[in-house]
Amino acid sequence: MPLWSRAQQQDFRSRVRGCLLGGAIGDALGAGIEFESLESIRAAHGPAGVTGYVPAYGRAGSVTDDTQMTLFTLDGLIRAHVQRDGGSWHPPTDVHHAYLRWAATQYDWGPDERKGDLGWLGRQEWLYAQRAPGQACLSGLTGPDAERPGTLEAPRNPESKGCGTVMRAAPFGLLTAWEPGLVFQLAVECSVLTHGHPTGYLSAGAFAVIVHTVARGGTLEEGVHLALATLSDHPGHEETTTALRKALDAVRAGEPSAERVEELGQGWVAEEALAIGVYCALVAHDVKSGLLLAVNHSGDSDSTGVVCGSLLGALHGETALPPELLAELEGRGTMLELADDFVLELLHGPELRGPAWSERYPVK
Template sequence: MIDLKSKVRGCFLGVAIGDAIGKAVEIWTHEQIKEKFGLITDYQDCKNNKYFPDDVKGTTTDDWQLTKAIIKSIIKEGNLDVDEVARQHVEEYKKTFNGWGNSTKEAIASLIEGKHWKESACSSSPNRGLGNGVAMKISPVGVLIGVKYFLSLNENNSFPYDKEEILNKVIDICGMTHYTNIALSSAFCQTTACMACLSYLPEVFNKQYFLKLMIKISTTIENSNLFHKTEDMLSNRFNLIEFDMTTEKIIESFGKGSCYVYDSLPFSYAFFLNNPLSIESLYNCVSAGGDTDTNGSMVGALLGALNGEQIFPEHLLNGLVNKEEVLTLADQFYEKLTNGVEIFVEPKS
């Protein structure tokens, strides 16, 4: 039995910790990391990060920044409201857009110029909407659905379990910055992944079911006409995942974990599924190179949602510069949705 609040905290801590531990070696290769650090198990100096060379270790990047934007929108509205999500993105843009992907940066700039979020991702620039910028920030939506599910089991619940309505808004959130089916597929997959991890106890988590679910979701979106179609399909990559892949095999199979979501998401899932009950999954993921901060944040979100905040060792919790911000927002999020009701995740009958 695990306190649901600990799982909410764990998911959001995982985003921030994974982001921060991968920050120093963003876009490094596995070989470079291995030569310099061996296996990364702690925060490192950021002097070699081209976006944040002056930052101290243990600080976060846009992965947490934009996840926070969605968290704050849910806290304000008590549900998922796309207008508020857009407004929070604009607020974060005004603080800094350092390290943001081009698709997100251009789309939010368009919002500031007066475009509606339904049109902000329209771009004549090539290769827009192909990155991992939606998957990296969407975890709060999965947590929202998961918490609402547990509330729906309480006979005194006054909150509707509006899963389908929320998922429809994921389409709008994705389309605000990334108008491609592959980005939408990644958004639905990571939303569902976080929801599933939140809903199960670690000891009964089924890796086979998880992977089959990701393949089913991605295939469904890829065959739709919701957004622009791409030749590359996440379902093809997910079908390559095995549960005992070596680091070298994961790197070889999934484009070295680049920021292209076709590489990044299956790369991250492969590391998570190798050992979803251990922090070693995060260490191995960020030590493998590529888009280390984003890949780390997505793996961290899943580890925390599944195992609760206790999955993260003291040195990572205490070394996270904005730990109190993360915990405060997580607790406000939980309080807003549950009115402080204590909920435990128990074995499913």
């Protein structure tokens, strides 16, 4: 890692925090309307649809499995960097172990029931909650064969291209010292741990590249075009490429609207969630307007909100996020602490080695 100025470090920290919190806000905005049609959303909340949090899972501002898995992705990446300093370096393995820890939170009552290398994140009791987890994520990470990670040669759920690959992939794009091609490849290799269809894992790779571009100070448009160029080198890219091109066409088609969002799909599959999130981020006047556009549609509102919010947060940083939505966001303190730990590890890893850091991020 080259030496960064203080201003560069502060900018990076703001973008990491913004990406994580922005995605979570989008998730929470969509959580209460995830399975509703646009017609029913408008009937219940008015012509503009929802304009703030709708209670879900017992409170306003609740997040879903999308944010849960994103946090464990970041945890896995931190541990991978700790491992590297010890002479071991295979990030997909560390991310796989992190996802196994997430899967346990879906069945255990809490951290007191568990043994092993939970680390700091695994001891956060609020994460022990089922929030409509995707079946491909669960089936890929549970059962007698769960310890065997999926690979590109032998992926888990080879027919699945659900949006569970995309909604958790933003953290790969925060590896700003990496080259875009390596970020894309890592996102792909971590997607096949649960989703093996090319459209699923290539959509995750494309999303990571777009996040990576804006986290490095580029524009969303530059990120999308780089993602398209990267996709063109990979077999099976056609559905993802077509979806992203439709998103770009929608930007040029006229005034943004929920109806235009619905022309891109419903977001249940990876390429549609990516296209909707990218479109809403591209046409957003500000973060809140983009997020509300991303969730007010008939479909997987929380996942499209995550994609849009992650992009806008990485683009503008944490100070651009709506303060009234931040204040009610479930788990905000955990997210801020994890984001700051990620920044510390990437910028100052060797200085952190010691018992306290090893307890937070133990390695096998």
